[in-house]
Amino acid sequence: MTKIREVVVASDPTNLGALVGHVGESQFPVGGPDGAGHTSSGPNPYDLLSASLAACTAMSVRYQARREKLPLERLEVGVSFHRGAQGERDSFARTLVLGGELDAQQRAFLLEAANLCPVGKILGISADISTRLDATTSGRNASTQASYEDDLALLPIPNITPD
Known part of the structure; x- marks a missing residue:
């Protein structure tokens, strides 16, 4: 159990x-x-949510690579959360960096494996998740990410005093 x-x-x-x-x-x-x-x-709650998706994605990709005996030597997953505009869905941008002597077919297979992540399936119910392969996850643009503090300030919570 x-x-x-x-x-x-x-x-x-x-x-x-x-x-x-x-x-x-x-x-x-x-x-x-x-x-x-x-x-x-x-990390704020949005960071933790993104970290959950990144960790689950990394585990799913690594599992599939080991199962298929693929030469994946290094794996990096970057995830950023983006608040949807009025009436649009929220989204996560996910970047995979796959190191090793992988051919195009193996890379495509591992990109699909990223979508098998259970956390991604749960989050995908209410948010879009786009995934891309890249050479690096650096160069993230924090200015386009959702701001937890801004979203918290927009909540209509009356009569709340700090603890």
Whole structure:
């Protein structure tokens, strides 16, 4: 039977109430607005969502490469989240960098393997995911990415006071 893991995010009273995520024995900071006019360091919820898609994609591609005994020597997956304009779907831009002596057919196979990622299937219900192969994931344009802080400010939440 599969054990269900729960991720818990809680305030850290020893660090001005910054948020910390816990899963199993692992801990990680959660960034974003702290309710007092400051921004905590660490990945914000959009970053964590993108990281989940990137990690799942990498695992799916690596699994398929090993299963097919393909010469994949290095793998890098870059993901950025983009908020859709009024009435349009949100989207994720995903870039794969595949290192090794792979031919065009093997690269195409691994590009398709990226779409087998379970997290991608879940996110694809409400967001578009475009995937491309590239030589590098660097050169990401942060200015086109969704801003978690901006989206949070747009929420119609009345009478909320910082904790």
